[in-house]
Amino acid sequence: MAVTIFKLEDYAGSTVELEKGQYPTVSIGNNEMSSIKITPGCYAHFYLDTGFRGRYLVLFEGEYPNLPNWNNKISSIEVFEHDAKINPLVTFYEHKNFTGYRQNLAGTGQDTSFDFPFFKNDEIGSLKVPEGAQVILYKDSRLRGASLELGPGDHYDLSIYGFNNCVSSVQIIRPDLELIGIEYTNEVMVPNGSPIGIATSTNNATDIPQNTILTLSKELSKSTTRSWSNSTMIGISKSTTTSVGVSKGPISAEVSQTITSTLENTFTIGKEETKSENITFSKQVNMTIPPRCVGQAKVILEPKKYKVNAIYTFLVKGTDNKFYQNVEIEVDDYAHGEAEISAWPIPAETEKVAS
Structure with missing residues (x-):
């Protein structure tokens, strides 16, 4: 279980491996991070400022060869445990038909809210929702504005629902146990x-x-x-x-x-x-x-x-x-x-x- 951060894009340059815990500063260098790998079993918050301040990006397991809009901007990190069997991964894609940049999110409790969770805000075109999860998409931040509720399945084109490239916040709901x-x-x-x-x-x-x-x-x-x-x-x-x-x-x-x-x-x-x-x-x-x-x-x-x-x-x-x-x-x-x-x-x- 680890998060590996790279100084350069495409997993190049110096690296640092982080286990579960809090990192108020980034040892690779402040604002010097350009790609990330996250292994199964954890997820992380990446903050703009040191000491876990400012906006933060949430990333679950996956490989992120570059960080659109976040390149060389991350100053502190928190790493948490995650069990994808309990809270399965929802995969979001930049374009329809599951193409373009890909980013995973998952719930961390009964229901989990994400405000501006994506590298590229308002640029989500398709998503895959696994069994055991339910997703509500919102056009505005803080779960406001028009919403779209999607159950398990492959949703290859959000423009069908009038939601292409307009998602600003997300709620992931965990079914009852x-x-x-x-x-x-x-x-x-x-x-x-x-x-x-x-x-x-x-x-x-x-x-x-x-x-x-x-x-x-x-x-x-x-x-x-x-x-x-x-x-x-x-x-x-x-x-x-x-x-x-x-x-x-x-x-x-x-x-x-x-x-x-x-x-x-x-x-x-x-x-x-x-x-x-x-x-x-x-x-x-x-x-x-x-x-x-x-x-x-x-x-x-x-x-x-x-x-x-x-x-x-x-x-x-x-x-x-x-x-x-x-x-x-x-x-x-x-x-x-x-x-x-x-x-x-x-x-x-x-x-x-x-x-």
Whole structure:
């Protein structure tokens, strides 16, 4: 995965290879770039000014032997990851019948807007839209003016639609993804804070044993967090899916139910999400308090945090393309043991006050 920049046209002169990252200045020389090669797996923003300022050109994988209107004008670069199977490349051509200068664009999320994205503004005559993408062309900048929506297919002549050589901005829409499978691969419990004790007591000031019910109660907070590892599908929403195949693997039924009920409905891929809820712990304890004694019930709540690893399988609607994303889920909860009961004589001072 790399972007190679050349000082001269047709890939001649000194070169610099750039991996994913930010380059506030260009080591080949400021305003001294005339051709570019971009390998599959990345795309780049090329800025007019240093420090990622000013207008920028967006280029996806492809070979660009010269840079019309941008020759020797680029001063800073940002390189990003791109997966063409998830966000397929749309190829734009300068003239009809797929001839002339060629430039690739692709979505980078659910929908992606490009303002003045081409080397030559208002000089697009044909384009190829792959399965899994939808394109809206606009005659004016910032997605304004007359528009033309095109689905998958080879559109060999935009003049048929009255759009030849007049496209100034573009929107590429990514069809929705469907979650078709979840495989939980690992569950680990990790330390998470100090125990919480809950106690309640009452007095039996009579001379006979008393049967009573003591209620232990406390408000608690429970949370579930999902994060994504190296997601190339950031910003893509998934459909609610009613029939998701779930392989629980080594995780407990309790944790599986917690995750399913809080996270697996709808979500945005690549976005860390935390869902919290306030719950009330409540437990009733029956005990017999001896005469003139204090009766107490107590329970210890142990904080527990589970880290669960999972693999999500997605299908791009309308295609056979499947994709896999590594996910880590953290569940913050509490475990409780058996309630303990105890009794001791009412202190003499307390009896005096009561009498």
